[in-house]
Amino acid sequence: DGDPESFRELLAGDGRVEPRDEMPEAYRKTLIRQIAQHAHSEIIGMQPEGNWISRAPSLRRKAILMAKVQDEAGHGLYLYAAAETLGVDRADLLDQLHSGRQKYSSIFNYPTLTWADVGAIGWLVDGAAIVNQVPLCRCSYGPYARAMIRVCKEESFHQRQGFEILHTLSHGTSAQKAMAQDAVDRYWWPSLMMFGPPDDDSPNSAQSMAWGIKRFSNDDLRQRFVDMTVPQAEALGLSLPDPEIRWNDERGHYDFGTVDFTELFEVIKGNGPCNEQRMSHRVRAHEDGAWVRDAANAYADKQAARAARTEVVA
Amino acid sequence: DGDPESFRELLAGDGRVEPRDEMPEAYRKTLIRQIAQHAHSEIIGMQPEGNWISRAPSLRRKAILMAKVQDEAGHGLYLYAAAETLGVDRADLLDQLHSGRQKYSSIFNYPTLTWADVGAIGWLVDGAAIVNQVPLCRCSYGPYARAMIRVCKEESFHQRQGFEILHTLSHGTSAQKAMAQDAVDRYWWPSLMMFGPPDDDSPNSAQSMAWGIKRFSNDDLRQRFVDMTVPQAEALGLSLPDPEIRWNDERGHYDFGTVDFTELFEVIKGNGPCNEQRMSHRVRAHEDGAWVRDAANAYADKQAARAARTEVVA
């Protein structure tokens, strides 16, 4: 194809593409879309867990949860910064989120109904995110890869915290154990959907793999997540809501049931339980903050003008 | 004085002044101010108790409380209607409330901090209101007197319900009993202030008594309230926060301590715990409802126009 020679050499040698390197426009656009969607997911992802900050059942858990949701805001910042190295700016990306032209991960369109959901999100959703993201630490685009390294470190911390919440619940009162099981029952299948559609229904994967943005197929990553999670569920003393899960000695993997992707497509289309709520919460926060951002800009302009005046006088 | 002869005869014969009867302008103005203040008190008075509707500790209590606050709205309606017979309208009176030109009873500027406060308001505040209002059932102005008869009937029902709440609490757990005592401690003195300043500091009372609007002096009513309430407190097993209360055989009344009216005057000036909150709640409700009232008027106009058109055609 017509990709720049330098770009092809970098990819061939498993090197990193940096912002000033030449790169194909399609590569740049794909990255912007993917990084933006990832960033948007972090900030929309603040909502379902943020929903429990005021109600966390102990002060220690409240502190851990506040810190976790704060980390998600931080991840959003790293990722928007990585996207900005590709020549877009955060305000435009946010506009695209708010107008629905760019997406965020559908998993955040499910509600957190109980405290155990905070645990399930940490364990399953962050767990799935890590499986998705660890390969991105070796992504061909340098700023994205470096952002992912920081993100993954914190995510694995969050995943352990989620596991710990569920462990405490499943070893607590019977009501607590039931709460934990219920959360896992509700979050299991949506977590499997986080890896995207099956490989034979994933049109853009091949190009992303050729570009070194994607390293493994959706189904491979999904299998890796299942293999990692099934023993953890046993350690928790909780069941997974799939009677077909069993170890397959021949494959060296766990078999599992068929994911019903029609639900995922409904949620992506906007028909999940919380799509409207998540977007309107986000847009309201943005609109309510407009006067503050305007003021900060106006103040910066005034300060710059004052500094210029001082220089002229001096 | 220059009062109309018919008016003087009515008063002398303990008759009722009706809307079409001649009456002195000062009499009319005094009544408007008093009835409006009374009506305003009913609607502002919905707030402190309304504060507990969503949190009432049993469904039965929730129903009783909703019905009670509803009654207060109803009392407001009777009283605004009574005021309207004097040639003002409700919208103007509400404007005067909202702009601070007319007052409401200062007792509603105290917060309801616990469920027991709902009981204390019923028992003490409604109790004091009844003592104030029973004589008004014989007020010289007919529409006001008739409104008060309806109000007093319901108030005495409310007073019993408040007593019953406190009785249940004071015979409940130790935390419940403490809650009841605390509420009575906080509401006792403000309730005594509901009868207004001492007689020698109550400039308008003489004229109101001459006009048959007021039948007893502030201090007489206050004494009546104390005499009624002290035995009820004993029946509740709760103490009143005044060490000077004791039966005076000679007077045939209970003695009680000196009311510190500086607090009342502060609250009247706007410096009570909730003045700002009560007014802003009320004004917000009114402003939020403006489009609804406008729509109702516009619809009524359209309907009238349609009816007129039909008549012309017919």
Add this chain to the structure above:
Amino acid sequence: MTALFDYVLGLADDALVSAQRMGWWISRAPQLEEDVALANIGLDQLGQARTLLAYAGSIEGQGRGEDDLAYFRDEREFRNVWLVERAQTDFGVAMARLLLFATWQSELYAALVHSTDPTLSGVAGKAVKEVAYHVDHAAHWVVRLGDGTEESHQRMQAALDAEWPFLEELFGPVDDQLVADGVAVDPARLRSAVLTRIEAVLAEATLTVPQGRTAVGGGRDGRHTEEMGFLLAELQHLARSHPEATW
């Protein structure tokens, strides 16, 4: 038995949660008459809830009364639809919601009058009269706001559009056997009558019948919106703070 418990609880929780939200309006209504009216409606609903909860408790047979069920169940055990549980915001929204809910309740209770379950039939006989007033009241306002000013027309249409997605959940299935036994009413059977009545009101109100998305729902299975937990925190906090107390 469990099916009947669940069915009764669904009806009870709809009424309880709606009453809880209705109570918010008292002292916040656009005019004093409306404080009175909305309190009335809330009281009717609360009364329905109390009778139905007491009945659910007796079906269960474990000694739980209306307050045990209202104050000591967790969110996932509540069976009400999403329509009634979201916070009150705007009077137009409140009237749109009440129109949908009360019209459905009206058709439901009219049919439940003939339930083979004598308690349900009795509850329905009383409720059907109350709910008729609720429908009238909501319709009164929907017409005035729809055919009032330019602003009120727009706000009423927006309110209706916002509430409409929550209507469908009311027609969700209930236990087949209960329907076969004539105890319960199949909600799907009510759809056309409910829609006909609502659409007649909307036509008079010069409003457009909304099209489009349906909310996911799930309240009958205890899957609620994220607003439900905050509603329960407020409803239950005092009672749960004094678990030994009577009130």
Add this chain to the structure above:
Amino acid sequence: MTALFDYVLGLADDALVSAQRMGWWISRAPQLEEDVALANIGLDQLGQARTLLAYAGSIEGQGRGEDDLAYFRDEREFRNVWLVERAQTDFGVAMARLLLFATWQSELYAALVHSTDPTLSGVAGKAVKEVAYHVDHAAHWVVRLGDGTEESHQRMQAALDAEWPFLEELFGPVDDQLVADGVAVDPARLRSAVLTRIEAVLAEATLTVPQGRTAVGGGRDGRHTEEMGFLLAELQHLARSHPEATW
């Protein structure tokens, strides 16, 4: 002993309740950096609260820990000031409130570093650094909003006017003996330093120092605003729903 318990509880509850309100902003801030910053501030306050509550529990000596005190006290037992307990509404209000609170905390903890009570002195030593950042952050925004646009200037002034009445309660008296013993700091002694610092920020922000009414207060005696009960319902509902549980 009881006086020390009350004193420590007052400081703890200020921090706890402020943290609880600060948490509301996370996912609602005007920009992402601010979600991070306000979470940080809330976390610092929550950390202060936890240490102080644990210390209060040990003073009391009845085995109550931080969670017993946070989740199982009733409203009348909370000792925080009114400034921190009212709901969050607007970013300008949040920054006005934080400026007042953090400046006061800053002077308080700077003085408490010299407390004869080693635990308080230790808490103060850590808190004084955290709080310096809170003051800077609030001042940063108060200046930008005050000296930003016409709209932001008006909103910031209105926010400041709304919060100012709650400042005075922070200077209310504490137990004389504790002050005499060098355990506690007399808050009245902090007034002029606090006002001087705040007024310097307001001058830079082109804002006017408000005059006028003082809120009644009473938080130190457990007399709160009517918003406090709703805050506690949310804070405590889950813990109170499972009194036997550990988390």
